[in-house]
Amino acid sequence: MIAVDQILRLPLLPLLVAQGMAVRRRAMILPEPDGLREGRQGRGRLLRVLIAGDSSAAGVGVSDQSVGLSGQLAAHLSPHFDLIWRLEATTGHQTRDTLARLAALPKQHFDVVVLALGVNDVTHGTSRRAFFDQQSELIHLLSTRFAPGLILACGVPQMQLFPALPQPLAWVLGRQSARLDGILAGLDQDHDHVAHIPFQLPQDPDLAAEDGYHPSARAYALWAGVLAEKIRDRYHSSR
Template sequence: MKTLLLNIIHFVISPLYFIALPQGLWLKRSAVRMPEAQGPRSMSLGNKQDSKLNLLYLGESPAAGVGIEEIKHAVSAQVAYKLAQKQNVEWQLLAQNGIKIKELFIKLQQTNTLQPDVCIITMGVNDCTNLTSNKQWQTHLINLIAELNNRGCQHIFFTAVPPMQKFPLLPAPLSWLMGYRAHVLNHLLEQVCQQHGAQYLAFSAVLLPGMMSADGYHPNKKGADLWAQSISQQVIPFIQAD
């Protein structure tokens, strides 16, 4: 029923694409470009004497720390630091600015990683802006889950696509359309997680304008820390139950 409603909404708002397309092309030429964060993409964290958790974090620009100087302040590393308060964590990051879900799957296939106990995936913004089809989104999500299962991953978590309608950079109606598209991808993501044994992590952080970087598109250190807090709070109950 919800899928049907989303299809109806898409039909109603589709004329807005004629306005949003020039906005998107203009932003592509004029937006501030910020680099990925500097620093190691693997770390051993914690000083506990008990068990160790192998954490593989996959993702796009927020995971790679775009808009943040040091990788240790990116959302991906901050999640690892917060989990390391409970146990030792071996953290590895595989992330790239601008990457889409299909490209991430290929990149993972071509990369030797640690054998993960837990994998967290932060994706979807680039698939929104590049208008990845619903079918392709679902197919590559399923492929990614299968690849991680083959690597022995015990818990797979997907973070929700952020509410793009709140990104300061995006003008209306482009912001409305991207927010709607993020909502659709989240609906499909939640369905795939339920059907294939992964966990969907809702976006519960409230990223105020002061928590965004200078480009108006990525979280700054404060925003990344808040988002990481939301992610870690949802992940901890699952790994503590083991």
């Protein structure tokens, strides 16, 4: 069944195109932060973690990787594990781009893979079918190349809540982000080692970066805390 927002896209198309162009013109372009993209820290049971995805995985919205997703996740985990971590993320990446990037890495082992993808698939009009196929291929690649015991598929953010997006563009993108997030939730059910982590943060202006589009340091801390709890539940500390 075709959803209401999909039906209304055609009559709304001129407005949506105009709003999209306006958002791009006035968008504050934030760089990927400086800082480490791999490291080893902590004591305890050895745990290898790969973080991969788009600009949110890359920490856009903060000034240094230490307060981005990877740095905050490492800070949460290092008191409990001998942690080896690596970040493979780039602004603008869709699922297909991350597939190509990770396929180029040498075969190695990671206990946990954290994926943050979906926003660029939404804005580039990736269909549910294509998103399902690409995410399924990504899970297969990760499983065969890195043999993780746990893949954390972070939910597609609720784009209707992004301060930088005007209505009705925010509503249309929000509906599509919810559909793609439903694909991730379904993959959770199909694979025992995949866990879908809904992207659910409080509606608080302080959780958005200055561009109104990316997470702030506080949002990254909350997000990393949720992920760390899931990881600790699966891999109990030896300390």
